[in-house]
Structure formats: C-alpha cells, structure tokens
Amino acid sequence: MKGTVNYYVEALQTNVMNRLVTNETTSLQDTYEQLWNEIEQAEEHLQAMYKENLTKAYTIVRNAMTFVERDEVIV
Numbered sequence: 734m735k736g737t738v739n740y741y742v743e744a745l746q747t748n749v750m751n752r753l754v755t756n757e758t759t760s761l762q763d764t765y766e767q768l769w770n771e772i773e774q775a776e777e778h779l780q781a782m783y784k785e786n787l788t789k790a791y792t793i794v795r796n797a798m799t800f801v802e803r804d805e806v807i808v
Contacts, residue, residue: 736775736783741790744768749798761798765791 734740748764765787772783 736779736786738786738789738793741768741787742793745790745794749794761791761795 745761745764745768748759748761752759768787769784772780772787775783
C-alpha cells in the first residue's frame with residue numbers, strides 16, 4: 734500500500750537491486766529525494782505520515798546495506 738514503511742522499503746531496495754544489474758548510477762539518496770518530491774504532490778494531510786514512513790524505510794535499507802544491527806542505528 735502506497736505510503737507505508739514497507740512500500741518505501743521495497744521502492745528503495747528495488748533501486749539497490751537494479752543498480753546491481755544495470756549501469757544506472759542513481760544513488761539511494763537520489764531515490765530517497767525523488768520519493769520525497771513525490772510525497773510533496775500527495776494530499777497535504779498525508780504528507781507528514783508519508784515523509785516519516787519514507788525516513789524510517791531509508792534508515793532500514795541503509796542500515797541493511799551497511800550491516801548495522803537493529804539496535805545500532807546510524808543517523
């Protein structure tokens with residue numbers, strides 16, 4: 734479902750996986766910013782929740798990529 738943490742985790746992970754098989758140079762940060770800009774187009778009452786969920790998803794994916802344990806959070 735669009736706007737959930739899981740939705741954004743999947744979108745970010747898809748970007749990471751696509752980078753492994755294509756010559757695309759879109760970074761995880763670029764994808765985060767693109768999704769952030771898409772959220773800006775959403776209904777105003779949903780934007781805060783979507784942005785919070787995107788930020789959580791970004792942290793999950795980045796930590797997974799850097800092998801950080803769940804209790805150790807890189808900020």
